[in-house]
Amino acid sequence: AQSVTQLDSHVSVSEGTPVLLRCNYSSSYSPSLFWYVQHPNKGLQLLLKYTSAATLVKGINGFEAEFKKSETSFHLTKPSAHMSDAAEYFCVVSDYRNAGNMLTFGGGTRLMVKP
């Protein structure tokens, strides 16, 4: 079985300050990990993914995440928040032994960016 815990349901930052969205996962096997973003009235968009290559993964829009197996974490960071980053973010785990791309989502973190 696999699961994902997003440690903060809401995060508020000021524009231009760093962003940290925390995620811990549980998986019986070597997982693939993803971060998705969901803007209001838009579909889920893949930000980045980890699939057992480099542990530091760079994604779109300046986001990156680091896979730490010893801590079972996959936190999402960005050096400087932009107003357009305000959205819901989901940490996701996939176990390719199961239904291919079957994804297990965390509960989500709503990122708010203050001017």
Next chain:
Amino acid sequence: GAGVSQTPSNKVTEKGKYVELRCDPISGHTALYWYRQSLGQGPEFLIYFQGTGAADDSGLPNDRFFAVRPEGSVSTLKIQRTERGDSAVYLCASSRDTYTEAFFGQGTRLTVV
């Protein structure tokens, strides 16, 4: 089309009625997934198709839910005897195969009154 298309975008139905939700995947994508996102929660897996066959339907909550993909392209999620607890956003995703990125549609918001 350019992306995954879901219709309708919104559906309001009365308790006890039958509804169908449609998903048009990206052309050429063999894998198709249905998820359900309740208010304030992350999406939850319902069912996955590889081609025409349902490879895994372990996420369907009960036998009121059924999905088909008869020609390996368009899929329809069918809900019988709808209940208020079925109200959610139903998301569809497709991928070229089971190991590549899944692209999501914008979802169908189902409200059961």
